[in-house]
Amino acid sequence: MVDVFSGRLLVSKDGRSVDPEEALQNKVVGLYFSAGWCSPCRDFTPVLCDFYTELVEETEPPAPFEVVFISSDHSAEEMVGYMHPMHGDWLALPFHDPYKHDLKKKYNITAIPKLVIVKQTGEVITDKGRKQIRDKGLSCFRNWLAGADIFQNFSS
Numbered sequence: 001m002v003d004v005f006s007g008r009l010l011v012s013k014d015g016r017s018v019d020p021e022e023a024l025q026n027k028v029v030g031l032y033f034s035a036g037w038c039s040p041c042r043d044f045t046p047v048l049c050d051f052y053t054e055l056v057e058e059t060e061p062p063a064p065f066e067v068v069f070i071s072s073d074h075s076a077e078e079m080v081g082y083m084h085p086m087h088g089d090w091l092a093l094p095f096h097d098p099y100k101h102d103l104k105k106k107y108n109i110t111a112i113p114k115l116v117i118v119k120q121t122g123e124v125i126t127d128k129g130r131k132q133i134r135d136k137g138l139s140c141f142r143n144w145l146a147g148a149d150i151f152q153n154f155s156s
Contacts, residue, residue, distance in 0.1 A: 010091040029068060031115070031118060041113040052089075076096065113130055115130045
């Protein structure tokens with residue numbers, strides 16, 4: 001993920017700055033393009049939250065998966081107001097980082113919510129993460145992992 005977030009910081013749900021190189025190393029990463037004002041986003045976010053919780057917080061060892069939220073909210077306050085009650089304990093690109101526009105262009109985001117699953121290089125595994133989670137649940141993670149080319153020490 002060095003290629004994607006090089007030289008940037010991410011923020012945790014509790015507002016701490018996080019080094020993406022450390023936090024995303026050897027993980028399948030879901031880039032979650034979403035916003036609190038978007039009703040389909042508010043519909044899918046709890047589903048993603050449960051998916052994340054089962055994979056990362058309730059599995060031993062935790063699955064090598066991380067979500068990075070890229071906000072389309074209208075203000076930093078809206079973003080925080082959406083993240084705190086609804087999001088899992090995942091990371092976000094800071095609201096004021098103009099890089100979100102580059103990411104939307106790079107991953108061809110024309111509508112939200114969109115969950116793009118990427119390799120460590122930023123190469124797309126699937127841009128249909130939302131549909132796959134809805135259709136297949138946790139089993140879709142195994143396919144993402146197979147396409148991710150990362151060191152694996154995960155079983156479920």
